[in-house]
Amino acid sequence: MSTKQQHLSLPINKVPEGRLGIWILISGELVIFGGLIACYLQYRLRYPQWSEMAAHTSTLIGALNTVVLLCSSFTIVKAHEAAQRKDIAKILTWMTCTIAGGLIFLVDKSIEYTREIGEGFTFTSPHLQQTGDHIGSLFWSFYYIMTGLHGTHVLVGMIAMIIIMFQVRKGKNLHRVELAGMYWHMVDLIWIFLFPLLYIAK
Amino acid sequence: MDAITHKQSFWSKYLFSTDHKVIGMQYAIMGIIMAGVGGFLAYVFRYNLAFPGKSIPLFGHLDAMHYNAFVTCHGMIMVFWVGMPVLLSSLGNLLIPLMIGTDDMAFPTVNMMSFWIFFLSAVVLISSFFVPGGAFGGGWTMYPPFSAGGYVNHNPDFFKALFSGTSLMILAVALELVAMLMGGINFLVTTINKRAKGMTPFRIPIVVWFINIASVIFMFSVGPLVAGAFMLLFDNILGTGFYDPARGGDPMLWEHLFWFFGHPEVYVLLLPALGVLAEVLPVFARKPLFAYKPIIYLALVSAVLSVLVWAHHQFVAGIDPRMATFFSIGTILISIPFAGIFLSFMATLWGGSIKFSVPMLWVLGFVGLFLIGGLTGLFLGSNTFDIYAHDTYFVVTHFHYTLFPDIFFGFFAAVYFWFPKFTGKELNKGLGKLHFWLTFFAFNGTWFLLFFNGLAGQHRRINDYSDFSLVMKEPYITFEKVATISAIILILTQFIFLYNLFISLVKAKKGIRNPWDAATLEWVADSPPPHGNFQTYPEVFHGPYEYSVPGEKMDYIPQNVQGKNDNNNITHNNYEHETAASLVTDK
Amino acid sequence: METIAHNNNDNVIFPDPATDYHGHPHYTKVLLSLLALLSLSLVVGYMVSPWLAITIIFATAAWKTALVMRNFMHLKFEPLLVFIVIASVLLILFAFFFGVYPDVTAVPLDVTQPH
Numbered sequence: 001m002s003t004k005q006q007h008l009s010l011p012i013n014k015v016p017e018g019r020l021g022i023w024i025l026i027s028g029e030l031v032i033f034g035g036l037i038a039c040y041l042q043y044r045l046r047y048p049q050w051s052e053m054a055a056h057t058s059t060l061i062g063a064l065n066t067v068v069l070l071c072s073s074f075t076i077v078k079a080h081e082a083a084q085r086k087d088i089a090k091i092l093t094w095m096t097c098t099i100a101g102g103l104i105f106l107v108d109k110s111i112e113y114t115r116e117i118g119e120g121f122t123f124t125s126p127h128l129q130q131t132g133d134h135i136g137s138l139f140w141s142f143y144y145i146m147t148g149l150h151g152t153h154v155l156v157g158m159i160a161m162i163i164i165m166f167q168v169r170k171g172k173n174l175h176r177v178e179l180a181g182m183y184w185h186m187v188d189l190i191w192i193f194l195f196p197l198l199y200i201a202k
Numbered sequence: 203m204d205a206i207t208h209k210q211s212f213w214s215k216y217l218f219s220t221d222h223k224v225i226g227m228q229y230a231i232m233g234i235i236m237a238g239v240g241g242f243l244a245y246v247f248r249y250n251l252a253f254p255g256k257s258i259p260l261f262g263h264l265d266a267m268h269y270n271a272f273v274t275c276h277g278m279i280m281v282f283w284v285g286m287p288v289l290l291s292s293l294g295n296l297l298i299p300l301m302i303g304t305d306d307m308a309f310p311t312v313n314m315m316s317f318w319i320f321f322l323s324a325v326v327l328i329s330s331f332f333v334p335g336g337a338f339g340g341g342w343t344m345y346p347p348f349s350a351g352g353y354v355n356h357n358p359d360f361f362k363a364l365f366s367g368t369s370l371m372i373l374a375v376a377l378e379l380v381a382m383l384m385g386g387i388n389f390l391v392t393t394i395n396k397r398a399k400g401m402t403p404f405r406i407p408i409v410v411w412f413i414n415i416a417s418v419i420f421m422f423s424v425g426p427l428v429a430g431a432f433m434l435l436f437d438n439i440l441g442t443g444f445y446d447p448a449r450g451g452d453p454m455l456w457e458h459l460f461w462f463f464g465h466p467e468v469y470v471l472l473l474p475a476l477g478v479l480a481e482v483l484p485v486f487a488r489k490p491l492f493a494y495k496p497i498i499y500l501a502l503v504s505a506v507l508s509v510l511v512w513a514h515h516q517f518v519a520g521i522d523p524r525m526a527t528f529f530s531i532g533t534i535l536i537s538i539p540f541a542g543i544f545l546s547f548m549a550t551l552w553g554g555s556i557k558f559s560v561p562m563l564w565v566l567g568f569v570g571l572f573l574i575g576g577l578t579g580l581f582l583g584s585n586t587f588d589i590y591a592h593d594t595y596f597v598v599t600h601f602h603y604t605l606f607p608d609i610f611f612g613f614f615a616a617v618y619f620w621f622p623k624f625t626g627k628e629l630n631k632g633l634g635k636l637h638f639w640l641t642f643f644a645f646n647g648t649w650f651l652l653f654f655n656g657l658a659g660q661h662r663r664i665n666d667y668s669d670f671s672l673v674m675k676e677p678y679i680t681f682e683k684v685a686t687i688s689a690i691i692l693i694l695t696q697f698i699f700l701y702n703l704f705i706s707l708v709k710a711k712k713g714i715r716n717p718w719d720a721a722t723l724e725w726v727a728d729s730p731p732p733h734g735n736f737q738t739y740p741e742v743f744h745g746p747y748e749y750s751v752p753g754e755k756m757d758y759i760p761q762n763v764q765g766k767n768d769n770n771n772i773t774h775n776n777y778e779h780e781t782a783a784s785l786v787t788d789k
Numbered sequence: 790m791e792t793i794a795h796n797n798n799d800n801v802i803f804p805d806p807a808t809d810y811h812g813h814p815h816y817t818k819v820l821l822s823l824l825a826l827l828s829l830s831l832v833v834g835y836m837v838s839p840w841l842a843i844t845i846i847f848a849t850a851a852w853k854t855a856l857v858m859r860n861f862m863h864l865k866f867e868p869l870l871v872f873i874v875i876a877s878v879l880l881i882l883f884a885f886f887f888g889v890y891p892d893v894t895a896v897p898l899d900v901t902q903p904h
Contacts, residue, residue, distance in 0.1 A: 015868060017308045021391045023871050024421070027878045028383055031425025034882040039429060039444075039455060041886065042893040047450065059831070066827055070853075074820040077861045081813055123440050134443060135450035141442040145432060185862045192853050196846045200834065422881050452896075458889040509881055513888060522891035 022179045026186045029153075033190050036149070040142045040197065053139040054198060056121060061112045062199035065105050066191060072101025073188045076161075076181040083177040088168060091177055095165050098184065102158040109151055116140075143198055150194060153187050218318075220310035221733055223624060225317050226295030233288035233613075234700075236324060240279035241693050243272040247665070252686035254666060269665035270339030271367070275331070277342030278371065281467070282378050283324055285609045289474040290382065290420075291320070293616055294389045294413045296624065300724035300731060301407050303398025303740045303762070308391040316384035323377035330370035338367040341663060343460055346445035346453045350437035363439040372435045379424055386417035398723065398762075400742035404495060405761070407722050407746040409477030411498055416473040419505050423466040430459030457516050465512040466505075471605070473501060475612025476543060479565050482619050483547055485720045486562040487554025488757055490747040493546040504539035511536055517588045526585040533583030540576065544569065559718070560634035564615035567642050568607045575603030578653070593663070596656025602649050610641070614699070619718070626711040626729040633702040640695040647688030651681035721758045722746045743768040814860040826853050 015023070044050055079094035120127040123144050125137035161180045167173045219225065247269055249258045257263050264272075295313065299306055307313050330337045340348040349368055363369060393406070393414050433444040434456060443449025445456050484491045491497070511532040513521055547569060556562070578600040581587050591597060614637070621629050655678045660670070667674040716725040723742070727735050740762035748759040751767075759765040826849045834842045859865040864872060 015395075015871070017391050017395050020394060021309060021387050023867075023874065024387045024390055027874050028387075028421045028425065030875070030878050031422055031881065032428045033425075034878065035426030035459070035885065036429035036432075038426065038882055038886045038889070039433070039459070042455065042889055043450070043452075045894045046896065063827065063831055067824065070820065070823045070827070073857060073861050074816055077816055081816070084813075123436065123442055129449070134448060138443055138450040141436070141444060145436060145442075149432070182862050185857055189854050189857055192850050192857070196830065196850050200830065200846055422878065426885055452893050454892045455889065458885075458892065462885055462888070510884055510888075520892070522895075525888070525891055 016175070018175060018179050019182070022182045026182065029186060030190075033149070036146055037193060037197065040146060043138065043142070044197070047135050047139075049135060050139045053121075053136045056116065056119065057143070057199050058112055058115070059199050061108050062195050065108050066195050068101050068104050068108070069188045069191050072098045072105075073185050075101065076177075076184050080178045080181045083168075083174045086174065088171060088174075091168055091174070092165060095161055095168075095177070095180075099158050099161055099165075102154050102161075102184075105154055106151060109147065146194055146198065150187070150190055153190070157184050157187050218314055220306070220314045222295045222299050222307045222310070222313060223731065225313050226292045226297075227624070228317050229287040229292040229295060229320070230617075232321065232324060233284050233292060236279050236283040237288075237696075239328070240276050240284060241696070243276040243279070245690060245693055247272045247276070248686045248689045250665065252683045254668070264665070266665050267336065267339060270341075270663070271331075271337040273663055274339050274341055275327075275337050275371075278375070279327070280605070280609070281342065281471070282375060283327065285471045285605070286378070286382055287320060288613050289471055289609060290413065290416060291316075291385050293409065293474050293478070294385065294417075296620065297724065298389055298392055298410050298413065299396070300623075300727055300735055301410050301722055301746075302393060302396060302401055303723045303726075303736065303742065304392070304396040305734045305736070305739075307388045308396060309388050312384050313388050316381045316388070319377055319384070320381035323374045323381060326370055326377060327374035330367045330374065333365050333367055333370065334362075335367050338371040340368075343464070344368075344371070344434065344456075345460075346434065346437065346456050349456075350434060350445050351441075360439055366438070369435060369438050372431050372438070376428065376431050376435075379428060383421060383424065386421050389417045390414055398740050398742050401761075404498075405742055405745050407477075408480035408491065408494070408497060409474065412473040412477035412480070412501060415501050415505050416470040419466045419473075419508060420470045423463045423509055426459045427463035430456055454516075454520065457519055458513070461512040461515045462509070464515065466508045468601075468604070469504065469508045472608050475568070475608045475615075476501075478612050478616045478619070479547055479568060481720075481722065482561045482565045482615055483550045484747040484749055485619075485718050486557045486559055486565075487551050488557075488749045489550055489554040490745075490749055491546070492549035492552075494745065494747065497543050497546050500539035500542045504536055507532060507536040507539070514583055514585070514588070517585045518592045523585075530583060530585040534580060537576065537580055537583075544573070559618075560629070560631055560638060561615045561619035561718075563635065563638045564611050564618065567638065568611040568615065571603055571607040571611070571642075571645070575600055575605075575607065578603065590659075591656065593661055594656040595652045595660050595662055598662050599649050599652045599656055606645060606649075614638070614641075620724075621706070622712075622714060622717045623724055623727075623729050623731070625707065626713040627706050627709050628712065628714075628717070629706045630702050633698055637695060637698045637702065640698070641692060644688045644692035644695055648685050648692055652685055654678070655681055716760075719756075719758055721748050721760050723761050726760060726762055814865075816860070819856055819860045823853050823856055826856075 075094045075097040079091050079098065082090035082094060121140045121143075123141055125140045128134075128137040128140070157180070160183065164173065164176045164180050168177065214220075216224065246258055246261050246264060249256075249261075250264045250269060295307070338344070338349065351363065351366075351368065393410055397406070433442070436442045437444050437446065437451075443451045445451045445453045447453065480491055480497065511529055513525060513529040514533045517526050517530075578596070582591055582597060582600055618629055618634055621627070655673075658673055658678055660667070660673045660678060664670070713729050715727075715729050718725075723740055723746075724731075726740055728737075742761050743764045744759065744761065744767075746761055748761075748765060750757050751759055751765060753766055830846045830849045833845045836842070837845070858875070864875070
């Protein structure tokens with residue numbers, strides 16, 4: 001009988017619990033977004049006229065947002081590298097950069113939303129419906145629900161990182177930097193797919 | 203009673219506890235309460251079906267709108283707020299850490315949060331009864347356009363729509379799914395990482411395996427539904443057109459999203475109960491579980507198949523008939539792994555010295571009744587037969603013959619089996635047997651005759667059959683009355699169970715550690731297990747079903763006791779291959 | 790006998806940063822590859838036919854995904870089972886897509902226009 005629990009030397013067992021949990025969470029989230037994207041694709045292939053609607057999204061802001069997220073993925077993984085060296089100052093620097101990247105992303109999105117709403121493209125796009133273009137208005141419903149859900153995940157990721165930064169400042173829970181990073185990479189991945197689907201595919 | 207290292211207040215010990223046993227019991231209690239609600243709803247509309255137009259005792263008159271709402275909510279509650287918490291969350295939380303020999307779940311705080319999110323979801327659902335318009339009444343399947351506000355309005359007042367029965371039901375389901383997702387992650391990480399020394403994957407008890415497989419199926423199939431639920435919610439509160447054909451949407455999309463999850467969901471509900479069977483049968487047959495590894499492989503095969511057969515719920519909905527062929531074949535194929543599992547259970551019984559304890563009665567009742575349900579499912583899996591039988595009482599009876607034994611017989615078997623472990627007290631045997639036999643006969647009385655109603659063409663979800671004179675004539679009207687009276691007896695019988703629980707809980711604790719002489723690890727801990735479960739972490743030497751091993755003195759070897767043939771020299775290469783050769787060779 | 794009454798990870802083996810078993814790929818190189826792929830997908834629409842462009846755009850998206858997963862999320866250092874889980878997610882989504890396709894996508898257009 002042992003008084004200290006020992007782990008078996010099985011391959012899957014070598015993954016520490018937090019990381020294993022985050023991988024499972026990521027796969028669950030990917031199915032949710034994947035389902036949403038699959039629904040969008042079903043309609044996108046059915047309605048070629050959606051490409052006219054997609055022309056109204058700003059490819060420039062979208063591309064800028066992609067660059068921002070890719071760089072913030074880079075910064076958070078550098079923070080993880082710093083966490084391995086237990087370099088707290090560097091961790092905080094890199095994490096601040098990541099949160100700043102998330103903030104820039106959200107600000108860009110708000111600017112873009114403001115412009116699109118100004119042009120009358122909303123969740124239901126009443127002016128499109130009045131002209132009889134119901135199918136076009138459905139594009140915008142998808143656009144807002146997909147980018148909105150994604151933006152919410154960006155916000156949640158930022159909040160999680162801020163909380164972890166407070167813990168890291170005191171030198172506790174350094175391993176959580178990696179976990180926040182993995183969640184952030186997932187958010188980045190989803191955007192990597194949302195961008196061509198909503199912005200470029202015309 | 204336990205030497206815990208920190209003092210716990212009332213709040214942290216009983217309400218916001220992170221101890222998996224407390225959380226497991228909280229889920230079970232919520233499930234029982236919600237079963238009472240769902241059962242009451244069923245009583246009301248069943249009474250209406252047998253005695254149309256009459257005032258229902260304890261309720262009053264039932265109008266069409268309330269009939270629809272009650273049928274809908276009965277289904278929703280029984281699947282999501284009784285079946286899931288009681289079989290998946292409660293059993294998973296109570297059993298997994300104890301059976302794998304560890305102190306608690308991998309993420310205890312997340313575990314606690316998952317229960318309270320679940321509790322919130324139940325509150326939201328119940329509140330939907332009391333908002334203007336009442337609870338949603340479009341079937342638990344929530345098909346648009348009815349569920350998308352299609353008949354009501356296209357430009358709703360946002361807050362009125364947000365607090366309508368439909369939106370509240372969608373929100374309640376969404377919260378419940380989130381709670382179950384959190385629980386599922388916990389179960390998987392705990393089982394993978396926190397097993398006792400010596401517990402290789404093929405020494406894990408079947409119920410733990412099956413709860414984990416169920417969690418995986420659940421997590422992978424629920425994604426599209428969560429997405430679809432958001433879309434349905436926005437259709438309701440914002441007036442979008444995701445499912446509105448007039449606005450470019452498609453109601454068929456919702457059906458696919460729903461059933462893509464809805465079908466694997468029934469296997470998510472089934473697998474934990476099958477796991478309970480696998481635990482109880484060897485104990486009361488004093489024989490090892492037959493074909494332990496094949497059972498696991500069969501369950502994995504059925505898990506994969508389960509996500510490929512969903513459209514058999516949509517045969518007459520207007521899907522492409524060529525796809526119907528594909529789904530029909532898949533549905534009939536999926537009966538094969540489950541048949542294999544059942545045959546293994548029967549082979550476990552064969553030649554055993556069977557003891558008809560109360561848990562064993564529930565298990566045997568489960569096997570018999572589920573067989574009927576499963577076989578009728580085969581008929582429904584054929585798309586041609588389903589053209590006739592879809593939406594008739596044949597379907598309703600089929601799924602009650604599967605779900606009721608699954609959820610209720612499975613849960614009762616688990617309660618009567620593990621009650622001594624988690625409370626240190628014993629349930630009254632006589633009352634238990636009475637509970638079983640009355641439930642068994644009342645259940646069959648309620649449902650068996652309704653097969654014939656379904657075959658005669660009686661459709662479901664109709665509150666008033668006065669226009670259906672071709673179908674609703676003798677003997678089917680009498681069958682309805684028999685069904686209702688049996689249903690009332692069925693519901694009243696459950697009070698015997700509640701009474702048994704109550705009088706047993708107020709008795710003094712006996713603390714018998716292993717009353718059934720079972721071999722799995724949870725019986726090593728004290729009854730009830732203290733916070734932290736084990737005095738010292740057990741080490742495992744062999745599989746979980748070593749009963750009647752030839753050459754041993756006792757008729758079972760607990761998992762943490764080394765038997766004569768056990769060899770725990772597990773090297774990295776051959777830990778999974780416990781062949782006879784590796785057992786015999788001295789390393 | 791001492792009772793082991795723990796919660797919250799007292800007996801979990803935390804990855805010790807000094808000996809954690811995965812290495813660190815060259816993150817800057819990965820970032821530059823990602824940005825290069827992004828640039829490619831932005832300009833390819835002006836260069837080749839629409840169908841080829843779309844294929845290239847989604848292929849680059851998939852490639853970027855693989856780069857992020859393998860390097861930033863360290864998937865290439867994880868046990869195979871993690872990759873199998875992620876791959877199963879994709880398979881499930883394919884099953885869903887092709888199961889729904891005949892009923893939602895492959896519907897003749899005139900059926901969907903409001904009359």
